[in-house]
Amino acid sequence: MKQKDLLKILDVPSPSGWEKAGQKQWIELTERVSDRVETDAYGNAWAVLKGTNKDAPRVMLEAHADEIGFIVRHVDEKGFLSIGPIGGSDRTLAPARRISIFGSDGIVHGLIGNTAIHLRDTSKDKTPEWKDLFVDIGAGSAKEVAKRGIRVGNPAIFESSATEFHGDHIVGRALDNRIGGFAITLALQELSKKRPAATAYAVNCVQEEIGSQGARMAAHRIDPAVALVFDVTHATDTPGIAVKEHGLVELGKGPAISHGAANHTLVVERLISVAEKHKIPLQHEAVSRSTHTDADVIYTARNGIPCALISIPLRYMHSPVEMAAYHDIESAARLAAAFVKSLSEKDTFRIHG
Numbered sequence: 001m002k003q004k005d006l007l008k009i010l011d012v013p014s015p016s017g018w019e020k021a022g023q024k025q026w027i028e029l030t031e032r033v034s035d036r037v038e039t040d041a042y043g044n045a046w047a048v049l050k051g052t053n054k055d056a057p058r059v060m061l062e063a064h065a066d067e068i069g070f071i072v073r074h075v076d077e078k079g080f081l082s083i084g085p086i087g088g089s090d091r092t093l094a095p096a097r098r099i100s101i102f103g104s105d106g107i108v109h110g111l112i113g114n115t116a117i118h119l120r121d122t123s124k125d126k127t128p129e130w131k132d133l134f135v136d137i138g139a140g141s142a143k144e145v146a147k148r149g150i151r152v153g154n155p156a157i158f159e160s161s162a163t164e165f166h167g168d169h170i171v172g173r174a175l176d177n178r179i180g181g182f183a184i185t186l187a188l189q190e191l192s193k194k195r196p197a198a199t200a201y202a203v204n205c206v207q208e209e210i211g212s213q214g215a216r217m218a219a220h221r222i223d224p225a226v227a228l229v230f231d232v233t234h235a236t237d238t239p240g241i242a243v244k245e246h247g248l249v250e251l252g253k254g255p256a257i258s259h260g261a262a263n264h265t266l267v268v269e270r271l272i273s274v275a276e277k278h279k280i281p282l283q284h285e286a287v288s289r290s291t292h293t294d295a296d297v298i299y300t301a302r303n304g305i306p307c308a309l310i311s312i313p314l315r316y317m318h319s320p321v322e323m324a325a326y327h328d329i330e331s332a333a334r335l336a337a338a339f340v341k342s343l344s345e346k347d348t349f350r351i352h353g
């Protein structure tokens with residue numbers, strides 16, 4: 001699996017609540033590098049690679065499968081659609097963009113209308129509210145919209161094909177968090193070459209962008225002894241970002257590990273030591289209270305699951321031109337595999353021993 005496989009993955013839509021197509025593809029990839037893949041009612045999927053020692057801790061490598069998007073809220077008599085967000089979609093960059101709407105007869109192409117600069121009072125230009133945006137699918141009436149298989153409640157995403165950018169960089173929508181799902185697949189591929197002591201569950205969870213709902217179900221069900229969560233974090237190395245406030249994370253300088261809150265100190269220590277041993281570059285991030293990732297609900301599941309967050313730097317998060325460095329994705333996967341290999345029955349990850 002390589003960079004070009006990731007580009008194909010990124011072209012499959014997977015808005016929160018409608019992850020079926022993305023998950024199908026992830027299952028096909030992970031089936032080749034695991035013993036079995038299982039799913040649950042809402043579409044969480046996990047690949048299991050059995051370890052050689054049943055007393056070694058069961059480890060979960062988790063990512064989220066969903067992406068932000070839009071949902072059709074209303075269809076007016078002239079055939080224009082109103083939309084709302086699925087998750088943290090950014091309405092300021094929505095006008096004049098093409099979208100794909102998933103209707104009952106398949107994809108319908110649409111665009112978010114933008115009144116021409118000549119026709120509007122630009123002195124009154126401001127960030128549009130969701131209710132101000134409208135989608136044009138080239139239909140003349142509500143009836144015609146219905147005929148094309150579109151109704152209230154259909155999901156949509158930006159149309160934006162993933163591309164390679166100057167070799168190591170990848171640009172597109174939904175890198176958050178398809179690259180995390182890809183990283184845990186790469187880790188599983190590495191582990192499948194020589195089974196480690198610990199049994200590994202690579203878990204791709206649904207509905208993170210709308211409150212980590214899938215991770216709640218999966219953490220409870222799989223009940224791991226330790227969990228690593230793979231998501232993206234803001235690369236703050238572009239102009240105008242207050243690094244004293246947000247910290248500095250740079251693209252291409254390796255995955256970032258977080259400190260505080262969900263991040264169990266002993267799991268973090270182990271990650272740092274395996275990274276040093278294998279010469280994997282690491283960056284550091286501080287968490288005041290919440291990681292805003294699936295780690296928040298995994299570590300508080302059941303009796304408390306020792307957890308750590310590994311984040312891949314990403315520029316322009318929640319836009320159609322998210323940018324990541326392929327090298328960082330590979331480094332995150334190497335870190336995951338090295339961590340799993342380091343586990344033995346002695347590892348209980350209990351603060352008080």
Ligand SMILES: [Zn+2]
Pocket residue numbers: 064176177208231232
């Ligand atoms: Zn994410």
